[in-house]
Amino acid sequence: MSTVIEVRDLTVAYRENPVLWDIDLDVGSGTLMAIVGPNGAGKTTLIKTILGLIKPAAGQIRILGQPYHKVATSVGYVPQRGSVDWDFPTSVLDVVLMGLYGRLGWIRRPGSMQRKEALAALEKVDMVDYSHQQISQLSGGQQQRVFLARALVQKAQVYFMDEPLQGVDATTEHAIIDLLQVLRSSGKTVVVVHHDLQTVSSYFDEVFLLNIRRISSGPVSEVFTDQNLKLTYGGRVAIIKEPTS
Amino acid sequence: MIEQLLGDYTLRTVTLGAAILGAVSGVLSTFVVLRQQSLLGDAVSHAALPGIGLAFLITGSKASLILMIGAGIAGWLGTALVLLITHSSRVKYDSALGLVLSVFFGIGLVLLTFIQKSSLPNQAGLDSFLFGQAASLVMEDVLTMTVVGGLALVVILLFWKEFKLLAFDPDFARSLVLPVRWLDVGCTTLLVVVIVIGLQTVGVVLMSAMIIAPAAAARQWTDHFGMMTLISMIIGMLCGTGGSILSATTSNLPTGPIIVVCTSGVVVMSILAAPHRGILWNKIRQILQNRRLRAEAVLLDLFDLAKQHETPEYPHMEEVLRVIYPQSGSLLRQLQGLQSKGLVMRNEHGAWALTPDGVIRCHQLIKERTP
Numbered sequence: 001m002s003t004v005i006e007v008r009d010l011t012v013a014y015r016e017n018p019v020l021w022d023i024d025l026d027v028g029s030g031t032l033m034a035i036v037g038p039n040g041a042g043k044t045t046l047i048k049t050i051l052g053l054i055k056p057a058a059g060q061i062r063i064l065g066q067p068y069h070k071v072a073t074s075v076g077y078v079p080q081r082g083s084v085d086w087d088f089p090t091s092v093l094d095v096v097l098m099g100l101y102g103r104l105g106w107i108r109r110p111g112s113m114q115r116k117e118a119l120a121a122l123e124k125v126d127m128v129d130y131s132h133q134q135i136s137q138l139s140g141g142q143q144q145r146v147f148l149a150r151a152l153v154q155k156a157q158v159y160f161m162d163e164p165l166q167g168v169d170a171t172t173e174h175a176i177i178d179l180l181q182v183l184r185s186s187g188k189t190v191v192v193v194h195h196d197l198q199t200v201s202s203y204f205d206e207v208f209l210l211n212i213r214r215i216s217s218g219p220v221s222e223v224f225t226d227q228n229l230k231l232t233y234g235g236r237v238a239i240i241k242e243p244t245s
Numbered sequence: 246m247i248e249q250l251l252g253d254y255t256l257r258t259v260t261l262g263a264a265i266l267g268a269v270s271g272v273l274s275t276f277v278v279l280r281q282q283s284l285l286g287d288a289v290s291h292a293a294l295p296g297i298g299l300a301f302l303i304t305g306s307k308a309s310l311i312l313m314i315g316a317g318i319a320g321w322l323g324t325a326l327v328l329l330i331t332h333s334s335r336v337k338y339d340s341a342l343g344l345v346l347s348v349f350f351g352i353g354l355v356l357l358t359f360i361q362k363s364s365l366p367n368q369a370g371l372d373s374f375l376f377g378q379a380a381s382l383v384m385e386d387v388l389t390m391t392v393v394g395g396l397a398l399v400v401i402l403l404f405w406k407e408f409k410l411l412a413f414d415p416d417f418a419r420s421l422v423l424p425v426r427w428l429d430v431g432c433t434t435l436l437v438v439v440i441v442i443g444l445q446t447v448g449v450v451l452m453s454a455m456i457i458a459p460a461a462a463a464r465q466w467t468d469h470f471g472m473m474t475l476i477s478m479i480i481g482m483l484c485g486t487g488g489s490i491l492s493a494t495t496s497n498l499p500t501g502p503i504i505v506v507c508t509s510g511v512v513v514m515s516i517l518a519a520p521h522r523g524i525l526w527n528k529i530r531q532i533l534q535n536r537r538l539r540a541e542a543v544l545l546d547l548f549d550l551a552k553q554h555e556t557p558e559y560p561h562m563e564e565v566l567r568v569i570y571p572q573s574g575s576l577l578r579q580l581q582g583l584q585s586k587g588l589v590m591r592n593e594h595g596a597w598a599l600t601p602d603g604v605i606r607c608h609q610l611i612k613e614r615t616p
Contacts, residue, residue: 048416051419051420072420090468090469090470098410101406
């Protein structure tokens with residue numbers, strides 16, 4: 001298993017306050033990793049910094065052994081659903097096509113080849129029937145699937161997803177998790193900001209516990225303990241263990 | 246009137262200029278409105294005023310290109326200052342806009358007054374940039390507007406998909422390592438350019454309307470980005486043309502304000518009446534839908550009542566139905582409505598019964614409503 005994402009001594013600050021402090025992160029290929037931590041822990045900031053959206057104060061980031069801008073076409077990104085205006089006048093297919101803008105290069109417009117790729121991605125999230133829908137008519141779960149399709153069409157090696165399960169219904173949640181596990185089995189690396197502590201163990205291989213600093217990281221079975229969670233959330237939380245019958 | 250339009254040099258020039266301005270600002274308008282930067286247009290146009298004064302003071306010329314360059318530089322500096330303020334202090338974006346707008350506009354007014362009171366040659370008429378003076382347009386100005394505006398449109402067409410992504414999801418654009426900062430600067434520069442070419446016609450104070458109104462109206466009529474841009478362009482163009490003809494044919498109405506009033510009229514109409522998004526349209530649809538649901542309820546009640554009898558077409562008196570709807574004054578009207586659709590009929594005793602079509606409709610409704 002080769003290292004795909006490598007972060008060393010990463011520090012990010014807004015004004016004088018550190019938002020991320022001295023973060024080390026290693027993720028291997030074929031890993032499904034959850035980033036878990038309380039509100040304001042810097043989960044989104046971590047992803048955005050790795051993707052070059054935020055300038056770090058210090059530290060090194062390597063993806064597939066290279067700086068991000070050299071491998072950007074091998075990286076897919078699913079931003080938080082709430083980060084865009086869903087009343088924007090555009091269709092589902094158009095949004096998915098945006099995933100191809102990086103590969104298309106300047107001035108060229110997406111053509112029938114690209115549309116075929118986009119439809120194939122929509123197929124994987126079960127949204128082909130909605131391809132010509134205006135995006136404001138979608139439910140939260142459908143919006144999330146569209147964002148996922150936009151990342152899938154990037155045909156990336158590494159995926160970063162910011163709360164893809166936020167506010168989706170149970171059916172969509174399962175569909176998305178199935179999809180993530182398919183990606184993982186085909187050797188992709190998927191890093192997911194995740195909120196629901198109850199499902200971490202069943203969905204993910206590895207977990208990265210974050211609260212401004214790295215609390216702990218590694219295989220879920222070793223790292224995701226009550227002790228570590230208390231350190232992450234400041235002693236106010238425990239996972240409710242399902243009764244074993 | 247067409248003869249007059251073609252024959253009259255001033256009218257022809259003004260109409261052409263206003264149409265070009267309307268078209269270009271209409272296109273830019275889409276991006277500004279969708280990026281939620283409407284106030285930026287207002288700040289840029291007000292910030293352009295001191296540029297006009299300074300350009301005249303430095304060169305002593307009133308050539309439109311020189312004044313436009315002055316206005317452009319000042320407008321652009323204003324925008325840069327807004328960004329600088331928001332990035333380096335805790336002042337919020339809207340406050341920074343307001344600050345820059347009023348400070349630059351104030352300086353502009355001081356400069357204009359100074360120029361007017363001075364004995365500089367050739368100084369009359371600069372104040373027309375406040376509210377615009379379309380009648381002062383000459384063919385040369387229109388040519389400049391066409392070239393500059395045309396260039397702006399070409400740039401937008403070339404970087405269409407990049408600008409679109411910038412408007413929809415700038416973070417995602419950045420993750421594709423698109424140079425979002427430069428796209429942003431480019432988009433803002435185009436905005437400055439369009440505002441500057443409109444100053445002579447519409448003026449500093451009203452120019453922001455040309456940047457906001459066409460797209461605000463166009464958004465009501467379509468859910469497609471390209472179509473919205475096209476409609477916005479057409480609205481801008483038609484209002485430009487219409488406004489200048491109106492002001493020329495009616496006694497001495499000022500062109501710029503008339504154009505803005507026309508555009509605002511289109512906005513009001515669009516917000517009220519456009520299908521799907523219009524207020525009136527939605528109201529009417531809601532009323533029709535409620536009426537249909539009430540009528541269907543009556544239909545289904547007749548169906549349920551008849552179940553206790555041997556045939557679904559068993560008649561019932563209105564009084565029986567009234568027991569179910571004690572408050573409804575409109576029961577008779579519902580029944581008559583259903584009757585006119587051939588779903589119910591009234592027999593010789595005045596009792597209401599489903600028709601065979603009505604029975605079929607009831608089965609359909611029940612099927613539709615069972616998940």
